[in-house]
Amino acid sequence: MSKHSPLNSIAFQNHDHSICIDQALALAEQRCHQLHARLTPQRKRVLELIWQSHKPLGAYDLLEMLNQASQKRIAPATIYRALDFLQATGLVHRLASLNAFTGCCAHDSHADCCFFICEQCRRVIEMEGNEVASIIDKSARQANFSYQQLSLEVVGLCPDCRTDQ
Amino acid sequence: MSKHSPLNSIAFQNHDHSICIDQALALAEQRCHQLHARLTPQRKRVLELIWQSHKPLGAYDLLEMLNQASQKRIAPATIYRALDFLQATGLVHRLASLNAFTGCCAHDSHADCCFFICEQCRRVIEMEGNEVASIIDKSARQANFSYQQLSLEVVGLCPDCRTDQ
DNA sequence: AATTGAAATGTTATATTATAACATTTACAC
DNA sequence: GTGTAAATGTTATAATATAACATTTCAATT
Numbered sequence: 001m002s003k004h005s006p007l008n009s010i011a012f013q014n015h016d017h018s019i020c021i022d023q024a025l026a027l028a029e030q031r032c033h034q035l036h037a038r039l040t041p042q043r044k045r046v047l048e049l050i051w052q053s054h055k056p057l058g059a060y061d062l063l064e065m066l067n068q069a070s071q072k073r074i075a076p077a078t079i080y081r082a083l084d085f086l087q088a089t090g091l092v093h094r095l096a097s098l099n100a101f102t103g104c105c106a107h108d109s110h111a112d113c114c115f116f117i118c119e120q121c122r123r124v125i126e127m128e129g130n131e132v133a134s135i136i137d138k139s140a141r142q143a144n145f146s147y148q149q150l151s152l153e154v155v156g157l158c159p160d161c162r163t164d165q
Numbered sequence: 166m167s168k169h170s171p172l173n174s175i176a177f178q179n180h181d182h183s184i185c186i187d188q189a190l191a192l193a194e195q196r197c198h199q200l201h202a203r204l205t206p207q208r209k210r211v212l213e214l215i216w217q218s219h220k221p222l223g224a225y226d227l228l229e230m231l232n233q234a235s236q237k238r239i240a241p242a243t244i245y246r247a248l249d250f251l252q253a254t255g256l257v258h259r260l261a262s263l264n265a266f267t268g269c270c271a272h273d274s275h276a277d278c279c280f281f282i283c284e285q286c287r288r289v290i291e292m293e294g295n296e297v298a299s300i301i302d303k304s305a306r307q308a309n310f311s312y313q314q315l316s317l318e319v320v321g322l323c324p325d326c327r328t329d330q
Numbered sequence: 331a332a333t334t335g336a337a338a339t340g341t342t343a344t345a346t347t348a349t350a351a352c353a354t355t356t357a358c359a360c
Numbered sequence: 361g362t363g364t365a366a367a368t369g370t371t372a373t374a375a376t377a378t379a380a381c382a383t384t385t386c387a388a389t390t
Contacts (some may be wrong), residue, residue, distance in 0.1 A: 001345065038386085040338070059376070080377065085338095096261035097316060099347095099376060114301070116310050125308060131300050135277070136319055143290055144324040145281050151262060152317045154301055159309040203357085205367070224347070240370065245348065250367095264347060264376095 001156070021051040024103055028091050037089050046082040048089055055122040056100035059083060095124070097153045102126070109133075111149045119156035125158070182274070189268055195254050202254050211247040211326045213254055220287040221265035224248060256287040260289070267291070274298075276314045285325035292324070 001085040013048055028047055039047075047063050057065075059079045060121040083101055086092035089112035092101050098117065104110055105126045112139050134151060135146035175181035193212055197204040204212075214230050215222055222230075224244045231239050247265055251257035257266050263282065270291045273276055279296040297317060303310035321327075 036277075048201045059223055071172050076377070078339065081339075096318070115303075116305065116308065116312070118310075119313070125310065127304060132297055132317075135300070136317075138293060139279075140281065140319065140321065143281065145283075145290065145319075145321055146327045146328075147230075147281070147319055147321040148284075149315065149321070150319045152297075152315065153261070154305065154310075154312055154315045156312040156314070158307065162309075207368080241348070246368075268390065
């Protein structure tokens with residue numbers, strides 16, 4: 001795999017997405033175990049909903065989905081807390097330009113991911129940002145800026161949508 | 166100037182900022198003239214407030230400043246319209262991770278700027294993103310993704326704040 | 331098994347950011 | 361001067377996110 005190939009390169013192809021979901025959840029269990037973090041049923045459910053979606057979900061989308069699925073009403077704070085946890089454990093990204101959340105495909109280097117966002121269908125490709133990160137690292141050094149985290153969001157048209165034009 | 170040097174490299178140094186403001190406003194006049202876009206007094210005032218600030222301002226910050234300065238009450242929509250205009254003409258950037266707006270230092274390539282954001286003092290360095298853009302361009306080609314615009318926001322500590330730690 | 335302290339969740343209220351929809355005013359081309 | 365499009369005013373509301381405090385759950389240790 002090249003240094004900058006898509007992590008979810010099959011995202012825009014037909015595939016058995018249930019396998020993606022299962023893998024992601026298994027990986028999440030594993031990582032949380034390592035971190036001594038608790039992937040509670042609620043947190044797991046949120047992660048699952050995020051992975052089930054083919055595009056990033058807003059907090060209130062998740063809220064609605066959870067509230068439709070069960071009887072008990074859940075409040076925004078609950079969702080945001082679950083999302084905070086999932087971000088802190090590197091399982092989910094927040095895409096600032098969309099105010100929405102997407103599952104993290106990276107095995108490590110959660111902090112340096114890049115996202116290609118289709119402005120038409122809203123689907124997302126996540127890329128390892130190693131190459132970009134090293135450029136930024138260099139620039140940061142020059143500017144004497146201590147760089148902690150980058151967020152790179154690229155807007156455009158995905159292969160499907162650009163041909164529909 | 167190297168391909169990736171800061172556009173506002175003196176941002177973290179003491180300087181006569183009124184010159185920055187004047188230059189930015191003059192450039193804005195010029196660009197709007199070229200574009201046959203109207204830099205109305207209100208739009209100009211918003212741009213001026215943004216440049217006067219040493220850190221990005223939220224829409225409601227601007228609202229408050231405008232409403233304190235004059236008698237007439239201005240509504241959010243007015244600010245957002247001015248900001249829309251300033252973004253469309255490439256005079257202002259919206260930093261998605263901050264929900265805030267900052268003056269654009271780039272002479273061209275407004276679409277490809279990178280930002281270093283100090284999480285402590287909230288000041289920002291803007292960089293030309295040419296180098297990053299070319300990497301992204303390459304990746305986009307490989308993924309058959311048509312890339313239109315990128316937004317790169319790097320969070321960390323500026324030279325001043327990292328030494329205060 | 332009971333105790334307990336920390337973590338997680340529930341609950342209510344509210345803050346913050348942004349837009350929709352329609353009315354009025356302004357500026358420029360003709 | 362007049363008509364027209366752009367800009368602004370105005371009112372209401374949508375969408376996103378957090379604060380503050382109460383309650384419950386979990387799991388480590390008696």
